Amino acid sequence: MTRPPPPSTEDLRAAILGGALAVDDRLLPERTLADRLGISRSRLRAILDDLAREGLIFRRHGQGTFLQPPPAQASERFGVLARRVSPGDLMEVRLELEPALAAYAAERGSPEDKARLLRLMENTLRAPDLAGYERADDIFHYKIAEMSGNPVFLTLFEEIRSLRQAAEWTRARQTALGPEEIAENSIQHGAIANAICAGAARAARRAMRLHLQKVEASLLKSLP
Amino acid sequence: MTRPPPPSTEDLRAAILGGALAVDDRLLPERTLADRLGISRSRLRAILDDLAREGLIFRRHGQGTFLQPPPAQASERFGVLARRVSPGDLMEVRLELEPALAAYAAERGSPEDKARLLRLMENTLRAPDLAGYERADDIFHYKIAEMSGNPVFLTLFEEIRSLRQAAEWTRARQTALGPEEIAENSIQHGAIANAICAGAARAARRAMRLHLQKVEASLLKSLP
DNA sequence: TGGCGCAACCAATTTTGAATTGGTGTCTAT
DNA sequence: ATAGACACCAATTCAAAATTGGTTGCGCCA
Incomplete structure (x- = not known):
């Protein structure tokens, strides 16, 4: 045998x-x-x-x-909070947090991480469908949070990420993503990734802020 | 009977x-x-x-x-995180979050809340001892987070607050607070409260940033 | 009628213990 | 030396019970 x-x-x-x-x-x-x-x-x-x-x-x-960034710990905890949170509340917080993450990622990310971030950005360009794009986009933002090198920042990022997924109005966002909006997102992702890889903290912060403002605008446009 | x-x-x-x-x-x-x-x-x-x-x-x-702002939910969860968090990590996050809280408090706080905030600020001036001052200071910052009117901001604020209390090096901060530092803190608290009450969002943001930078400096000075 | 006491029930949280799952070391065999 | 097998550690999840604030309804009585 x-x-x-x-x-x-x-x-x-x-x-x-x-x-x-x-x-x-x-x-x-x-x-x-x-x-x-x-x-x-x-x-x-x-x-x-x-x-x-x-x-x-x-x-x-x-x-x-x-295979994807894991959910925040005890994510059921956010069920109560998610009910009384509006899309505007969440975007307000993202606009304060994520630009800072991009800036610190530019300052402290290792060369390997920066190269990896570029590849993740390219993945969003090659996404075959909407679901694939959302996955790649998710990983891209997660990687930036990871590269900030601050466990507190990463934890807070994971929590608002779980909160966003727990809220019901998340579905409305998908319908708001047309081909031209994905194209614009991709340009902004490229600007963010380039600034981070160049170690330009202020430029990275600014690029992320612009990106989120655009996301916020298209999100509010698609809601009552 | x-x-x-x-x-x-x-x-x-x-x-x-x-x-x-x-x-x-x-x-x-x-x-x-x-x-x-x-x-x-x-x-x-x-x-x-x-x-x-x-x-x-x-x-x-x-x-x-x-009698004091309550601890964050499931605060035992932070025991693991608190171990690998440095004072610098925490101050970094506070410097991004709390100035935004002050700005939104200035924009959205009700007149009653603003009057109450002034009284809380005065309480820090009348604190009889160090412990009393820490309590009043804690309530003052908490009230600002509450006035931001964003439940997500408030939740994140409570979590970093619990994290700070869970970390061991918190004790070092008390020894770092001399009479002249308390006096300087009080001046900055006054500037923050006045800006918020005047509805000056940008000034409130700036005043809070300056205050936290000063706290960070005196904190790092007292640690190895 | 309106305030107070009383009781039952609802909702959010904590607590507790068992089960799950990744992390680490050790021992063996080949 | 290296891969497999096993035991044990550490962090998390899950479920059920207990705790605690929130709410409602009823009766009493001055």
């Missing part, structure tokens, strides 16, 4: 990223995943370490491993 | 605010408190309503009634 040959690392990476082993952007637990792939947990973790270092997956201690 | 006369409302208010019926700035539960004071819960709640409207106590649904 012969054992099947061990699968190649490349095959394993593809299988993990493929999404067939994930439920709602969340991968199966490591133990289950290793069993399913027919490898040991230690080898799986080595592969996951690489993927996480490359920014292709997101891991959180007691929470899981994700 | 005669019943004792019902206590006067004024006595009850004094008893509640006195602190003898509170544990660590948190009042006893309403049911217990009513029993202890020998009045019904409905009358107690009427008195508490008044006190809350005057800003002398703080109530939170499933949490309790407090």
Whole structure:
């Protein structure tokens, strides 16, 4: 009785990223995943370490491993708050927080992170459909928050991100995204990414502010 | 057998605010408190309503009634985060958030709230000792966050406030507060309050930024 | 009639403990 | 030496019970 040959690392990476082993952007637990792939947990973790270092997956201690930025902790907590929050409230906060994130990312992001940010920006250009664009856009903004190098900033960003997803009026935003608006967004994303990569903190702050003001305008336009 | 006369409302208010019926700035539960004071819960709640409207106590649904601004929800959650947060991280975030809070408070605070804010500012001047000053200062900043009229801003403010109290290096700050520093703080508090009461959003933002920069400087000076 | 006391119920939060899940070290075999 | 297997640690989630402020309705009585 012969054992099947061990699968190649490349095959394993593809299988993990493929999404067939994930439920709602969340991968199966490591133990289950290793069993399913027919490898040991230690080898799986080595592969996951690489993927996480490359920014292709997101891991959180007691929470899981994700193909998208993970939800904020105890996100059910925001259910009550989300009800009394208006789109304007949320955009006000984003307009104060995210420009600062961009500025600090420009100052403190490592060269590797900056190169990765450029690739994430390009991903938004290549998005095949609206859903794909939203995913790429989400990761792009998340990466900037991560690059700020301040765990408090990152935590607050995750919370308003969860809040936005918990609010009902989020659906209205999708209908507001036409092709020309996506094109304009992409130009602004490019300006943000370039400023961050150049280490130009003030320019990055300004580019992010302009971007969010545009998002706010198109969001308010699509609501009563 | 005669019943004792019902206590006067004024006595009850004094008893509640006195602190003898509170544990660590948190009042006893309403049911217990009513029993202890020998009045019904409905009358107690009427008195508490008044006190809350005057800003002398703080109530939170499933949490309790407090003599100081209440802690953020599930504050134990921040225990993990507090460990890897430096004073610099926290001041960075405060410098982005609180100036915005002051600006929105100037724009949207009601005349009653603005009058109340002035009284809170005066309370910091009359503080008898260091502990009293810290309490008054805490309430002053909290009131500004409340006046911003944005529940998301208020929530984020409460979280960084809890984070600050959870961090260990908070104690170092007290030793850093000398009489001349308190005097300078008071001048800046006055500038903030005046700008907010005048409805001058930009001036309020600037005054708060200057104040926090000064706090940051004296904080970093007192730490290794 | 209006205020007060009383009771029951609703809603938001905390607390507690078990279960889940990523993180880390150790031991073995080849 | 390296990969696998196992035990244990740490952070989180989940569910159920308990706590606590919020609300309503009823009765009493001066």
